[in-house]
Amino acid sequence: MRWVRYELNGKSGVGLVEGDRIVEVEAMSFDVAPRRTGRVVPLADATFLPPVVPPTFYAVGINYLQHVRNAVARGMATKAPTQPDVGYRANNALIGAGAPIVIPEGASGKVQFEGELVVVIGKKAKHVSRDDALSCIFGYTIGNDVSERSWQKSDRTFWRAKNTDTFKPMGPWIETDVDLDALVTTVHLNGSKVSRFRTNDMIFGIAEYISTMTRYLTLYPGDVIWMGTDDPTLDMVAGDTVEVAIEGIGALRNPVV
């Protein structure tokens, strides 16, 4: 199933994507069957919202080998991670597919995009084994982890480097039926392919992250974990369009203004 949150004529809704239509349902339900309202909306008419607003917004950061090598070369990291530490991003920065990424006043010009797989949690989970970890996942979506690199170096935290409004496009929907090992992430800038990598070739896999995290913390339905990107990460400027596609999930396309 493909779960979507959307807006049409100033009204927001939740639905399931079926072909070129959205079949509206009463609410996003992680554990019971969705109840249809009877309303059907053409997919082309809807404005996408972020498919979920998470209670907690986790992000893995460095999780692909080539990305580590290049981060070291850029002075943004000193070595490959030795354990699956997780970081945070902020809900204010979320936008849906199609919404503009706004480069703010005062940005250095070094604003970059990164295509990421996003895990959406479906069950309350604590002390989950690696073997059971994938069973608490509701589905997967796509994220574009936009960063302002000069602020990432100058500030004590990632607050404006990573979490300026509109810096976290996510969507277009949550796909619940996914074969992780078959996924390939492809990133296009203005229609030209700039990156392609096997999505599941991670330093620490999803099951390892969930198992390690839940030794200390409780995951809740709707929590998201952004799983990191492989390189290259490139600059973008106003007028560009960035697309992050993952075969089997969909394509997240956003203009830059």
Added chain:
Amino acid sequence: MRWVRYELNGKSGVGLVEGDRIVEVEAMSFDVAPRRTGRVVPLADATFLPPVVPPTFYAVGINYLQHVRNAVARGMATKAPTQPDVGYRANNALIGAGAPIVIPEGASGKVQFEGELVVVIGKKAKHVSRDDALSCIFGYTIGNDVSERSWQKSDRTFWRAKNTDTFKPMGPWIETDVDLDALVTTVHLNGSKVSRFRTNDMIFGIAEYISTMTRYLTLYPGDVIWMGTDDPTLDMVAGDTVEVAIEGIGALRNPVV
């Protein structure tokens, strides 16, 4: 007004504290008058919940001069902050007043507490001037920023050092009528006073933080900003009770197990 979220007989509610009673209201309303349900609960019978679950959970970190000096001495910081950068904490870690702080398996024994003023946002806010910044505040509550110091040094991020389940006691309620300059924070460990400081003697004040943050990000009703602590920060062990009190707001007391 004092806004509280509570649980009684397995049912949660929102209310206003009036003397030794909670007068239940329909919902927490940031911009309209609360509507009473007619139910009244003795304050002593209720279990406190965190008074708000924020869309985004901000934390200032280092914001008092003595804390900087001691953080430098401990190797946790290198210098005083030169600009009001803000960090993040996570909702999974929130507990209410009275709930136990659980020191997890594998912790080093170096688990510390810090008393903080918490700002609760009441209005959607972007590009707010310093002069207008305080007008978007709904009220204030109290936080205890629990940290496991060995993980804070060893991990790439603060995920388990700061955000292990139960590491963020907050409450007991949100006080909307506060004279900032009159506030004094007092911290007690097992009934003995261990810290006392003027709450508003910050390196960067609340108005400066809100003004700087909203140049880049939108604050939403219910967002919280934890404003940092002054030293000393001390160890606690199972069996201890920690109380953070701010005159004019209330007292946040939690046992350690």
